[in-house]
Amino acid sequence: MIGTIVAQASASLRVLKTGYRNDSWLGRLGFYAALVLTMVVALFPFYVMLVTSLSPDDAIYSSDPSLLPEAVTLSHYTVLFGSETFAFTSYFLNSAIVASVTASFSLVVGVIGAYSFTRLTFPGNGFVRRGVVVVYMLSSITVIVPLFQVIATLGLVDTRLSLFITYTVSTLPLTLYMLWNYFESLPVEIEEAAMLDGYSRLETIFQIVVPLSLPVLVAAFLFAFKIAWNEYIFASVFLKSQAKLTLPIGIEQMNANFQNVWGQVMAASFLTTLPIIIMFLYLEQYMVEGLTAGGVEG
Amino acid sequence: MPYNPSQSEQPANHTGSPHSRAPASEDDASQSVEATRVALSALTKRFDDVVAVDSIDLEVNPGELLVLLGPSGCGKTTTLRMIAGLEAISDGVVEIGGEDVTRTTPQERDVAMVFQSYALYPHKTVRENIEFPLKKLSLTDDEMAERVTETASLLDIDDLLGKQPSALSGGQRQRVAVGRALARQPSVLLMDEPLSNLDAKLAVTTRSELRDLQQRLGITTVYVTHDQEEAMSIADRIAVMNQGRIEQIGSPREVYQEPRSEFIATFLGDPSMNVFDADGPATPLRRTLTETAPTATARVGIRPEGGYLLGDDGPIGTPATAVTEAVQCTVTVVEPIGRAYEITLRAGDQQFVIRTRTRPEWVEADADVQVVFGQSEITFFDETGRRIEDG
Numbered sequence: 237m238i239g240t241i242v243a244q245a246s247a248s249l250r251v252l253k254t255g256y257r258n259d260s261w262l263g264r265l266g267f268y269a270a271l272v273l274t275m276v277v278a279l280f281p282f283y284v285m286l287v288t289s290l291s292p293d294d295a296i297y298s299s300d301p302s303l304l305p306e307a308v309t310l311s312h313y314t315v316l317f318g319s320e321t322f323a324f325t326s327y328f329l330n331s332a333i334v335a336s337v338t339a340s341f342s343l344v345v346g347v348i349g350a351y352s353f354t355r356l357t358f359p360g361n362g363f364v365r366r367g368v369v370v371v372y373m374l375s376s377i378t379v380i381v382p383l384f385q386v387i388a389t390l391g392l393v394d395t396r397l398s399l400f401i402t403y404t405v406s407t408l409p410l411t412l413y414m415l416w417n418y419f420e421s422l423p424v425e426i427e428e429a430a431m432l433d434g435y436s437r438l439e440t441i442f443q444i445v446v447p448l449s450l451p452v453l454v455a456a457f458l459f460a461f462k463i464a465w466n467e468y469i470f471a472s473v474f475l476k477s478q479a480k481l482t483l484p485i486g487i488e489q490m491n492a493n494f495q496n497v498w499g500q501v502m503a504a505s506f507l508t509t510l511p512i513i514i515m516f517l518y519l520e521q522y523m524v525e526g527l528t529a530g531g532v533e534g
Numbered sequence: 535m536p537y538n539p540s541q542s543e544q545p546a547n548h549t550g551s552p553h554s555r556a557p558a559s560e561d562d563a564s565q566s567v568e569a570t571r572v573a574l575s576a577l578t579k580r581f582d583d584v585v586a587v588d589s590i591d592l593e594v595n596p597g598e599l600l601v602l603l604g605p606s607g608c609g610k611t612t613t614l615r616m617i618a619g620l621e622a623i624s625d626g627v628v629e630i631g632g633e634d635v636t637r638t639t640p641q642e643r644d645v646a647m648v649f650q651s652y653a654l655y656p657h658k659t660v661r662e663n664i665e666f667p668l669k670k671l672s673l674t675d676d677e678m679a680e681r682v683t684e685t686a687s688l689l690d691i692d693d694l695l696g697k698q699p700s701a702l703s704g705g706q707r708q709r710v711a712v713g714r715a716l717a718r719q720p721s722v723l724l725m726d727e728p729l730s731n732l733d734a735k736l737a738v739t740t741r742s743e744l745r746d747l748q749q750r751l752g753i754t755t756v757y758v759t760h761d762q763e764e765a766m767s768i769a770d771r772i773a774v775m776n777q778g779r780i781e782q783i784g785s786p787r788e789v790y791q792e793p794r795s796e797f798i799a800t801f802l803g804d805p806s807m808n809v810f811d812a813d814g815p816a817t818p819l820r821r822t823l824t825e826t827a828p829t830a831t832a833r834v835g836i837r838p839e840g841g842y843l844l845g846d847d848g849p850i851g852t853p854a855t856a857v858t859e860a861v862q863c864t865v866t867v868v869e870p871i872g873r874a875y876e877i878t879l880r881a882g883d884q885q886f887v888i889r890t891r892t893r894p895e896w897v898e899a900d901a902d903v904q905v906v907f908g909q910s911e912i913t914f915f916d917e918t919g920r921r922i923e924d925g
Binding site: 423425426428429430431432433434435436444447448 | 618619620639640641645646647649650651653654655656657666667670671714718
């Protein structure tokens with residue numbers, strides 16, 4: 237096993253160096269072995285999550301756990317939706333609101349910001365651009381204390397607005413970065429043509445740039461949504477009341493407040509990952525390249 | 535766009551007045567087209583320390599097609615973009631129709647532009663591309679549809695209206711780009727190398743169509759190109775630019791036959807003018823060419839068509855003027871170029887090219903020939919490269 241991986245690694249290195257691919261059966265075997273290994277590492281937790289969520293309690297807490305479920309039950313899911321103790325639907329709704337609002341905010345600000353970075357010359361353009369990337373490198377735990385002071389001063393503790401603001405700010409660097417890279421690839425002449433056709437800059441952005449950037453806008457929305465959907469630290473610090481908690485906090489509280497609810501926790505976790513996967517599968521079709529084909533010559 | 539005699543008899547009717555942004559009434563349509571004047575004064579563009587356009591003055595007469603011609607990097611496209619409002623103006627004034635538009639945005643200038651890359655809206659059909667500028671005029675749906683139909687038939691793109699730009703050939707895209715620019719009936723049309731992406735043959739037919747269209751519509755046009763042949767064939771007047779300055783403005787004939795400087799003399803014409811230093815060892819060629827030179831002459835030039843091979847019965851071809859004494863030369867290369875020949879000759883250590891319609895059999899590589907030059911076709915330049923005018 238290790239031998240083939242090493243062989244594959246050195247073969248890949250050779251391909252990278254020479255650009256020449258030598259497809260021996262050993263090479264193929266190594267490739268697929270590496271692929272399977274990666275898949276197992278990436279997908280095994282999801283598998284365990286799904287299996288646990290479907291297993292009855294006695295199977296979960298058995299001293300001899302099995303990888304294959306012996307009996308299947310949906311009881312953990314019915315508890316999530318049926319019982320008053322777990323406010324799963326309320327968490328879900330909160331997360332959906334926060335993530336949608338954040339992703340939309342981030343996109344609108346991102347489009348205008350990325351446009352000005354790439355199309356306008358103003359003093360400090362390069363400085364601000366680099367600043368945006370640097371800020372993205374910071375971990376949220378390092379800014380949480382000062383950020384909490386700001387939020388507290390603004391009187392926004394335990395409001396959704398606190399999350400809208402902080403999530404938008406923390407997703408914006410990625411959105412900006414994705415958008416400005418894409419905008420730089422758009423031929424400027426098309427926008428200039430629109431301006432000569434009588435359209436203002438803002439009209440040009442929304443009638444020409446936005447439709448042409450649809451693939452990257454969808455991708456940027458998805459990333460921002462995903463970041464906001466999964467965010468834990470800010471939500472755990474800024475929110476207090478049960479009714480406003482988002483899914484990551486809600487699930488963590490479930491685990492903290494109750495004993496032996498692994499089945500329910502896993503069911504909730506599975507339902508938390510589901511929207512992101514569905515969204516991706518649905519929106520993938522819009523992330524096609526080549527929308528600008530035929531616009532400009534050469 | 536096939537030439538349509540019935541349309542050309544009433545050139546003004548289908549365009550209305552280029553000034554009228556409102557729907558043209560019956561009266562407007564019957565009035566003659568009043569074209570717009572464009573005036574640039576001391577127009578300057580600086581990029582940091584580089585002066586791209588250096589204080590140029592230029593007047594484009596109403597209804598005229600003026601070509602900005604020059605080598606790449608001479609500032610011609612920058613000048614065009616400043617007229618369009620796409621480039622901030624460092625200094626100077628742009629006036630369109632007598633109005634100072636120096637500090638206005640492109641959408642306030644009522645100019646249209648055809649880009650080198652065409653810049654069609656890739657997410658819109660041809661019809662939507664042409665409609666896009668029309669949406670900014672206050673037209674009813676019927677009027678808009680009518681404009682689109684008119685424009686499409688003018689450019690012979692009726693059957694393309696439903697297509698996406700990506701489904702069109704280069705020539706078709708070019709037509710759509712011109713149609714989009716003209717549909718709004720702007721007061722000034724700007725074209726930035728509109729033919730450089732077409733293959734040579736299509737470019738030649740398209741340019742005569744563009745010229746025909748421009749004359750029928752009588753729209754003031756500024757046309758940028760680096761192709762001197764294109765400029766010669768299409769222009770009312772040519773402004774030759776070099777290093778951010780206009781070297782000369784004049785009709786194609788003027789700039790070709792009376793170039794004001796050595797730069798223009800050598801830039802125009804293919805093959806370009808043969809130019810020699812006037813001072814140096816007194817070779818037969820130099821002696822012959824500088825015989826009548828004014829005292830200030832530093833360089834002397836002769837166009838390829840100003841040299842004639844000497845046959846048994848005198849010069850081959852028909853020199854319009856008196857010719858010089860014969861110079862003994864050796865043929866190095868004979869290149870047939872369609873209906874003429876370009877013959878590279880060597881006299882001593884100096885090489886030059888002449889062009890001739892007819893070539894006697896015996897003129898071939900390594901043959902010894904006699905060459906005379908048309909007396910009035912010899913051009914003299916002074917130290918600074920300026921042409922020394924006759925007389």
